Amino acid sequence: MSEFDKTFTSLSFFIESPDYFEGGTFHTEMNDVEFNKKTLNILQSQLKQIRPFKEYEVFEKEHTVYGSDNKTFYLVSKAQIIEGAIEIETKKSNNFCLGVWQRNEKENKGLMRDFFINYLSELYTSIVTGKIANKTGMQFWKKILDYFTTNNLKVTIFSGPNKPEQPYEPLNFEDYWTHVKQDKRTIPTFVDGSDKLFKFYFV
Numbered sequence: 001m002s003e004f005d006k007t008f009t010s011l012s013f014f015i016e017s018p019d020y021f022e023g024g025t026f027h028t029e030m031n032d033v034e035f036n037k038k039t040l041n042i043l044q045s046q047l048k049q050i051r052p053f054k055e056y057e058v059f060e061k062e063h064t065v066y067g068s069d070n071k072t073f074y075l076v077s078k079a080q081i082i083e084g085a086i087e088i089e090t091k092k093s094n095n096f097c098l099g100v101w102q103r104n105e106k107e108n109k110g111l112m113r114d115f116f117i118n119y120l121s122e123l124y125t126s127i128v129t130g131k132i133a134n135k136t137g138m139q140f141w142k143k144i145l146d147y148f149t150t151n152n153l154k155v156t157i158f159s160g161p162n163k164p165e166q167p168y169e170p171l172n173f174e175d176y177w178t179h180v181k182q183d184k185r186t187i188p189t190f191v192d193g194s195d196k197l198f199k200f201y202f203v
Helices: 003-011 033-046 111-118 135-150 170-176
Strands: 048-053 056-065 068-076 082-091 094-102 126-128 132-134 155-158 179-181 190-192 197-201
Touching: 033 056, 033 068, 033 082, 068 111, 082 111, 094 111, 111 135, 132 135, 135 155, 135 170, 135 197
Parallel strands: 094 126
Antiparallel strands: 048 056, 056 068, 068 082, 082 094, 126 197, 132 190, 155 197, 179 190
16 A cells, blocks of 8 residues: 555545545545645645646655655645646556545546646656556546547557556457455445556657
């Protein structure tokens, strides 16, 4: 479990794809404006402000993780509300996306997808997806994959640093996911990508 997972999902804070908690009141705190602002205040001393993205301030938090460079990026609105976050771990010359979170508001639709495509592309040469998502997470990556293929950007199937990458076949998208598992009502439906990960090249 990543440093971000241990620290923040334990607070039931983030609720949208790929780690999306569906239904009821489970994991609603991010939409609680008061709780959201208090959490930002707690994080503030650990954050470094970097170049903004559109109308959002962007902050970077570095995590101390043995053998890797681990960062979480936060998007903060003018109202000082965390609207989304994404965690990237750089290990063995690859950048792995460990999680994407987004506040569940219609005004934010597509925010983190836009950030992934148009902001992280200036910080990283490529990004590899994580191993687990739920059905909402699958759609998150599917929309990014569609963007890349439509714009003739390179996407491969990554199975490990010592294995050759294979070309991504858009018509076989469903085949890259090995199984669907329904857990308890309050736990997401996970789709396990096994070792067939998507690698997006920005250059």
